[in-house]
Amino acid sequence: MSSTSPTRSITPAIDHVHIELGERSYPILIGHGPSLWQQAQQHFPKGTSALIVTNTTVAPLYAQALRERLQAHYPVIHEVVLPDGEQYKDWQTLNLIFDALLGHGADRKAVLFALGGGVIGDMTGFAAASYMRGVPFVQVPTTLLAQVDSSVGGKTAINHPLGKNMIGAFYQPRLVVCDIDTLQTLPPEQLSAGLAEVIKYGPIYDMAFFAWLEQHVADLRAQQPDALRHAIRRSCEIKAAVVSADETESGLREILNFGHTFGHAIEAGMGYGAWLHGHAVAAGMVQASRLSHLLGHLPDDSFTRRLVQLLQQAGLPVQSPRIDPQRNTARYLELMRVDKKSQGGAIRYVVLKEPGKAITEKVDDATVIPLLDAIGRVTI
Known part of the structure; x- marks a missing residue:
């Protein structure tokens, strides 16, 4: 971008x-x-x-x-x-x-x-x-x-x-x-939670940064100062560019919510504090990447596999939890409908037009249901 x-x-x-x-x-x-x-x-x-x-x-x-x-x-x-x-x-x-x-x-x-x-x-x-x-x-x-x-x-x-x-x-x-x-x-799990938001900036904006993260994720987990400063600086630069263009989230800024529609549902459904925000966003990004493939934007699941590998190396979960044993899919949809991007009851998701470029798209429930139905059964 x-x-x-x-x-x-x-x-x-x-x-x-x-x-x-x-x-x-x-x-x-x-x-x-x-x-x-x-x-x-x-x-x-x-x-x-x-x-x-x-x-x-x-x-x-x-x-x-x-x-x-x-x-x-x-x-x-x-x-x-x-x-x-x-x-x-x-x-x-x-x-x-x-x-x-x-x-x-x-x-x-x-x-x-x-x-x-x-x-x-x-x-x-x-x-x-x-x-x-x-x-x-x-x-x-x-x-x-x-x-x-x-x-x-x-x-x-x-x-x-x-x-x-x-x-x-x-x-x-x-x-x-x-x-x-x-x-x-910072406890290791909190550091990993922060890495989820760092990783997010690659798929939505800067794949060169994503490649850098793949090479330096171990340095970041070890808190190597130069690696941390670069990751924080580049993340802030990307967010600064997006916020300066769209302060009140009326368009472009929505891309910063990649993985968050699924992730916020996880946090609310599991009970606030049960899942760290970054952990929920990590699992949500995997779901959003899969949705991008289902919508025909990504030609295959090669990027999703790449994303999963980086998230795992960062110590992050890549599978969404079942938040309701009896009606898991329906509960996810209920929670995702209570989202700031939703309009007229329709859920809008941040998806990848291609790696490095994100868009917000209204997606019907029928397209998303197979993803939610598979939670707990899919092997990464």
Whole structure:
């Protein structure tokens, strides 16, 4: 896919990717060490106070260090520690952020800092969009998945029992700081979950990047710094190009949901938190690739086999689970119909026109049912 390349400047320690949205443009800084934070501090929004939003897992690891970096910029710094897990991405937990803001008398000049993974980033962004009708926030993602996907682009949301990310707002951060040192404390399964979102960018946009991932997936799982920086930078560049062209997901940006229609159904059907988001997306990408073949876009299953091999090497599941023993296919269809891309009750899927080029297409249930019927029986 051809698109105007986003601006990128590189220093020995820091990569800089720019999200171009006019007055709401902002930088993504990728690196580690003091030089990263020295540059990041130049972009901190001005404010009367700061609220660090984090969770019970991340707070003991990184909250104090972030607080120390904020002290020279904000006269008052507060912190709210949320429970950790996708199952807490709901109204009740979101209100804890509002409770902290109101309890501390935060005004329109308060700045929120999202310190954590995708759940923290999504909820902090939604709170920032809503509090006093909008206050600034900064993303400090501490998981690979958040660094390459959820922290970039301004999609904020909470889950509903009937659908993932169905309640939210488009609201851009002022800055994204990707400190790759925070990935050192990431459990292996969380690192693999992030790799699913990295791998996604190949089939939808850049097959040269996909080939690079095939060659370096072992380096990424071993957290080789140069490989991580390249993967994060290229992922952010692709997302920056897509978001800059279609901020509110009215067209092109939908391709970023490759595998997500199936994946979100898995998450909702199994119960939020039972499957990691990246694991569900991995299995969903395999289904979406198979659907692309059924629709006649891919001439055979050779790319699907290639995708399966890379996902397996990344430590990711490639088979979707049965989410309802009695009516699995019907349940999948029900859950996929509660999808932001659906229109008039018809399910629209991101499929591959060819490897490296994705489109969104309305597909009738009769075409998809054989894929869903085969869940649990197909051998990869």
